[in-house]
Amino acid sequence: MTIAQAHRTAAKHQPRRIALFGGSFDPIHNGHLSVARAADRRFNFDEIHFIAASRPPHKLKQHLAPFPHRFAMVSLACTEHPHFVPSLAEAGEDFSGTQLHYSVDTVRYFRHVYHGHGDRIFFIIGADAFLDIPMWKEYETLLGLCDFIIANRPGIRSEALRLVIPPDLIARPDAKKESENGNPSQVVAHLQRTTVYLLENVSNEISATDIRRRAHRGQAIHGLVSARVEEYILKQGLYR
Numbered sequence: 001m002t003i004a005q006a007h008r009t010a011a012k013h014q015p016r017r018i019a020l021f022g023g024s025f026d027p028i029h030n031g032h033l034s035v036a037r038a039a040d041r042r043f044n045f046d047e048i049h050f051i052a053a054s055r056p057p058h059k060l061k062q063h064l065a066p067f068p069h070r071f072a073m074v075s076l077a078c079t080e081h082p083h084f085v086p087s088l089a090e091a092g093e094d095f096s097g098t099q100l101h102y103s104v105d106t107v108r109y110f111r112h113v114y115h116g117h118g119d120r121i122f123f124i125i126g127a128d129a130f131l132d133i134p135m136w137k138e139y140e141t142l143l144g145l146c147d148f149i150i151a152n153r154p155g156i157r158s159e160a161l162r163l164v165i166p167p168d169l170i171a172r173p174d175a176k177k178e179s180e181n182g183n184p185s186q187v188v189a190h191l192q193r194t195t196v197y198l199l200e201n202v203s204n205e206i207s208a209t210d211i212r213r214r215a216h217r218g219q220a221i222h223g224l225v226s227a228r229v230e231e232y233i234l235k236q237g238l239y240r
Protein backbone atom coordinates (compact mmCIF):
# COMPACT_ATOMS: atom_id res chain seq x y z
CA MET A 1 0.00 0.00 0.00
CA THR A 2 1.41 3.40 -0.94
CA ILE A 3 1.32 6.34 1.46
CA ALA A 4 -1.31 8.02 -0.73
CA GLN A 5 -3.51 4.90 -0.55
CA ALA A 6 -3.07 4.77 3.22
CA HIS A 7 -4.18 8.39 3.51
CA ARG A 8 -7.23 7.68 1.35
CA THR A 9 -8.12 4.65 3.49
CA ALA A 10 -7.76 6.72 6.67
CA ALA A 11 -9.92 9.47 5.19
CA LYS A 12 -12.68 6.94 4.49
CA HIS A 13 -12.70 5.68 8.06
CA GLN A 14 -15.83 6.70 9.91
CA PRO A 15 -15.29 6.94 13.66
CA ARG A 16 -17.06 4.03 15.32
CA ARG A 17 -18.94 3.94 18.61
CA ILE A 18 -18.43 0.58 20.26
CA ALA A 19 -20.11 -0.45 23.51
CA LEU A 20 -18.94 -3.26 25.78
CA PHE A 21 -21.58 -4.84 27.99
CA GLY A 22 -20.15 -7.51 30.24
CA GLY A 23 -21.82 -9.73 32.78
CA SER A 24 -22.25 -13.25 34.07
CA PHE A 25 -25.37 -13.47 31.87
CA ASP A 26 -26.52 -16.47 33.89
CA PRO A 27 -28.92 -16.16 32.12
CA ILE A 28 -29.06 -13.05 29.94
CA HIS A 29 -32.55 -11.60 30.48
CA ASN A 30 -34.87 -8.88 29.25
CA GLY A 31 -33.54 -6.43 31.83
CA HIS A 32 -30.08 -6.64 30.23
CA LEU A 33 -31.59 -6.14 26.78
CA SER A 34 -33.63 -3.11 27.86
CA VAL A 35 -30.47 -1.46 29.26
CA ALA A 36 -28.63 -2.13 25.99
CA ARG A 37 -31.49 -0.76 23.90
CA ALA A 38 -31.77 2.37 26.06
CA ALA A 39 -28.01 2.99 25.77
CA ASP A 40 -28.20 2.39 22.03
CA ARG A 41 -31.05 4.88 21.59
CA ARG A 42 -29.05 7.54 23.37
CA PHE A 43 -25.57 6.96 21.96
CA ASN A 44 -26.33 5.40 18.57
CA PHE A 45 -23.72 2.63 18.68
CA ASP A 46 -22.27 0.85 15.68
CA GLU A 47 -21.92 -2.32 17.77
CA ILE A 48 -22.72 -3.45 21.31
CA HIS A 49 -20.56 -6.41 22.33
CA PHE A 50 -22.17 -8.64 24.95
CA ILE A 51 -19.26 -10.19 26.84
CA ALA A 52 -20.16 -13.29 28.82
CA ALA A 53 -17.73 -13.12 31.73
CA SER A 54 -15.32 -16.01 32.23
CA ARG A 55 -14.99 -16.21 35.99
CA PRO A 56 -15.83 -12.77 37.34
CA PRO A 57 -13.16 -12.06 39.99
CA HIS A 58 -15.84 -10.82 42.42
CA LYS A 59 -17.97 -13.98 41.97
CA LEU A 60 -15.34 -16.70 42.34
CA LYS A 61 -17.39 -18.56 44.94
CA GLN A 62 -20.61 -18.38 42.96
CA HIS A 63 -21.45 -21.40 40.87
CA LEU A 64 -22.06 -20.29 37.28
CA ALA A 65 -23.63 -22.27 34.45
CA PRO A 66 -20.84 -23.50 32.12
CA PHE A 67 -19.50 -20.79 29.82
CA PRO A 68 -20.67 -22.47 26.55
CA HIS A 69 -24.28 -22.40 27.83
CA ARG A 70 -24.07 -18.75 28.89
CA PHE A 71 -22.47 -17.79 25.58
CA ALA A 72 -25.14 -19.73 23.64
CA MET A 73 -27.89 -17.82 25.47
CA VAL A 74 -26.16 -14.49 24.75
CA SER A 75 -25.94 -15.45 21.05
CA LEU A 76 -29.65 -16.32 20.96
CA ALA A 77 -30.61 -13.07 22.72
CA CYS A 78 -28.56 -11.03 20.24
CA THR A 79 -30.10 -12.51 17.10
CA GLU A 80 -33.01 -10.08 16.96
CA HIS A 81 -30.79 -6.99 17.09
CA PRO A 82 -28.56 -6.36 14.06
CA HIS A 83 -25.71 -4.66 15.94
CA PHE A 84 -25.80 -6.66 19.18
CA VAL A 85 -22.69 -8.85 18.97
CA PRO A 86 -22.08 -11.96 21.13
CA SER A 87 -18.43 -11.76 22.20
CA LEU A 88 -15.90 -14.49 22.91
CA ALA A 89 -13.45 -11.97 24.39
CA GLU A 90 -13.35 -13.86 27.71
CA ALA A 91 -13.82 -17.40 26.38
CA GLY A 92 -10.14 -18.30 26.62
CA GLU A 93 -8.25 -20.40 24.10
CA ASP A 94 -10.19 -23.56 24.94
CA PHE A 95 -13.62 -21.85 24.92
CA SER A 96 -14.14 -23.01 28.51
CA GLY A 97 -14.31 -19.55 30.07
CA THR A 98 -12.48 -20.90 33.10
CA GLN A 99 -9.59 -18.43 33.05
CA LEU A 100 -9.71 -15.27 35.09
CA HIS A 101 -10.26 -12.10 33.02
CA TYR A 102 -10.14 -8.54 34.26
CA SER A 103 -12.16 -5.74 32.70
CA VAL A 104 -9.09 -3.54 32.24
CA ASP A 105 -7.48 -6.22 30.04
CA THR A 106 -10.70 -6.78 28.08
CA VAL A 107 -10.99 -3.04 27.36
CA ARG A 108 -7.34 -2.94 26.28
CA TYR A 109 -8.08 -5.78 23.86
CA PHE A 110 -10.99 -3.86 22.31
CA ARG A 111 -8.93 -0.67 22.13
CA HIS A 112 -6.36 -2.66 20.16
CA VAL A 113 -9.06 -3.90 17.76
CA TYR A 114 -10.85 -0.55 17.40
CA HIS A 115 -8.04 1.97 17.16
CA GLY A 116 -9.15 4.09 14.20
CA HIS A 117 -9.10 7.87 14.45
CA GLY A 118 -12.07 9.02 16.51
CA ASP A 119 -13.21 5.52 17.54
CA ARG A 120 -14.80 5.59 21.01
CA ILE A 121 -15.31 2.68 23.36
CA PHE A 122 -18.04 2.79 26.00
CA PHE A 123 -18.39 0.44 28.96
CA ILE A 124 -21.99 -0.23 30.07
CA ILE A 125 -22.23 -1.01 33.77
CA GLY A 126 -24.92 -1.12 36.46
CA ALA A 127 -24.86 1.44 39.25
CA ASP A 128 -24.25 -1.21 41.95
CA ALA A 129 -21.22 -2.55 40.09
CA PHE A 130 -19.86 0.96 39.49
CA LEU A 131 -20.00 1.69 43.24
CA ASP A 132 -17.66 -1.30 43.70
CA ILE A 133 -15.22 -0.22 40.98
CA PRO A 134 -12.46 0.84 43.43
CA MET A 135 -12.05 -2.91 44.14
CA TRP A 136 -11.41 -3.69 40.46
CA LYS A 137 -7.93 -4.33 39.09
CA GLU A 138 -6.24 -1.09 37.90
CA TYR A 139 -9.54 0.74 38.14
CA GLU A 140 -7.97 4.20 37.76
CA THR A 141 -6.39 3.07 34.48
CA LEU A 142 -9.70 1.53 33.40
CA LEU A 143 -11.58 4.80 33.99
CA GLY A 144 -9.16 6.51 31.62
CA LEU A 145 -9.35 3.86 28.88
CA CYS A 146 -13.01 4.26 27.85
CA ASP A 147 -16.19 6.18 28.50
CA PHE A 148 -18.60 4.69 31.03
CA ILE A 149 -22.39 4.46 30.85
CA ILE A 150 -23.95 3.75 34.25
CA ALA A 151 -27.42 2.23 34.15
CA ASN A 152 -28.85 3.80 37.27
CA ARG A 153 -31.46 2.34 39.55
CA PRO A 154 -33.87 4.08 41.93
CA GLY A 155 -32.29 5.29 45.13
CA ILE A 156 -28.75 5.83 43.84
CA ARG A 157 -27.76 9.48 43.45
CA SER A 158 -25.20 10.63 40.93
CA GLU A 159 -23.19 12.22 43.78
CA ALA A 160 -22.63 8.75 45.25
CA LEU A 161 -21.38 7.49 41.89
CA ARG A 162 -19.07 10.48 41.53
CA LEU A 163 -17.55 9.86 44.97
CA VAL A 164 -15.92 6.58 43.89
CA ILE A 165 -13.95 8.38 41.15
CA PRO A 166 -10.53 9.58 42.38
CA PRO A 167 -10.63 13.42 42.46
CA ASP A 168 -7.36 13.73 40.51
CA LEU A 169 -8.97 11.95 37.52
CA ILE A 170 -11.79 14.50 37.26
CA ALA A 171 -11.23 17.31 34.75
CA ARG A 172 -11.08 20.91 35.95
CA PRO A 173 -14.49 22.63 36.06
CA ASP A 174 -13.31 25.14 33.44
CA ALA A 175 -12.26 22.36 31.08
CA LYS A 176 -14.24 22.18 27.86
CA LYS A 177 -17.40 20.25 28.64
CA GLU A 178 -19.25 18.02 26.27
CA SER A 179 -22.92 18.63 26.91
CA GLU A 180 -25.06 15.58 26.28
CA ASN A 181 -28.34 16.84 24.83
CA GLY A 182 -27.84 19.97 26.88
CA ASN A 183 -28.66 18.09 30.06
CA PRO A 184 -25.78 18.12 32.57
CA SER A 185 -27.63 15.69 34.87
CA GLN A 186 -26.86 12.97 32.32
CA VAL A 187 -23.15 13.27 33.04
CA VAL A 188 -21.71 11.99 36.33
CA ALA A 189 -18.23 13.37 35.67
CA HIS A 190 -15.93 14.57 32.92
CA LEU A 191 -12.55 12.92 33.45
CA GLN A 192 -9.23 13.90 31.90
CA ARG A 193 -9.71 11.74 28.80
CA THR A 194 -13.12 10.12 29.22
CA THR A 195 -16.65 10.83 30.42
CA VAL A 196 -18.89 8.95 32.84
CA TYR A 197 -22.52 9.15 31.71
CA LEU A 198 -25.71 8.34 33.58
CA LEU A 199 -28.53 6.36 31.99
CA GLU A 200 -31.69 7.03 34.00
CA ASN A 201 -35.14 5.46 33.94
CA VAL A 202 -34.10 2.05 32.70
CA SER A 203 -36.48 -0.41 34.27
CA ASN A 204 -34.56 -3.49 35.31
CA GLU A 205 -36.62 -5.24 37.95
CA ILE A 206 -35.65 -8.64 36.56
CA SER A 207 -33.14 -10.70 38.53
CA ALA A 208 -31.08 -13.57 37.14
CA THR A 209 -31.17 -15.15 40.60
CA ASP A 210 -34.98 -15.14 40.49
CA ILE A 211 -34.99 -16.65 36.98
CA ARG A 212 -32.65 -19.47 38.09
CA ARG A 213 -34.82 -20.12 41.13
CA ARG A 214 -37.99 -20.23 39.05
CA ALA A 215 -36.40 -22.55 36.47
CA HIS A 216 -35.16 -24.80 39.28
CA ARG A 217 -38.70 -25.11 40.65
CA GLY A 218 -40.16 -25.69 37.19
CA GLN A 219 -42.02 -22.36 37.29
CA ALA A 220 -42.62 -20.23 34.18
CA ILE A 221 -39.91 -17.78 33.09
CA HIS A 222 -41.91 -16.52 30.11
CA GLY A 223 -41.49 -12.77 29.61
CA LEU A 224 -38.36 -12.61 31.78
CA VAL A 225 -36.01 -13.79 29.04
CA SER A 226 -36.31 -13.71 25.25
CA ALA A 227 -38.34 -16.54 23.68
CA ARG A 228 -35.23 -18.19 22.22
CA VAL A 229 -33.40 -18.09 25.56
CA GLU A 230 -36.47 -19.51 27.33
CA GLU A 231 -36.59 -22.39 24.84
CA TYR A 232 -32.85 -23.04 25.30
CA ILE A 233 -33.12 -23.14 29.11
CA LEU A 234 -36.04 -25.58 28.93
CA LYS A 235 -34.48 -27.85 26.30
CA GLN A 236 -31.09 -27.97 28.06
CA GLY A 237 -32.64 -28.41 31.50
CA LEU A 238 -30.51 -25.56 32.85
CA TYR A 239 -30.85 -24.62 36.52
CA ARG A 240 -32.95 -27.71 37.28
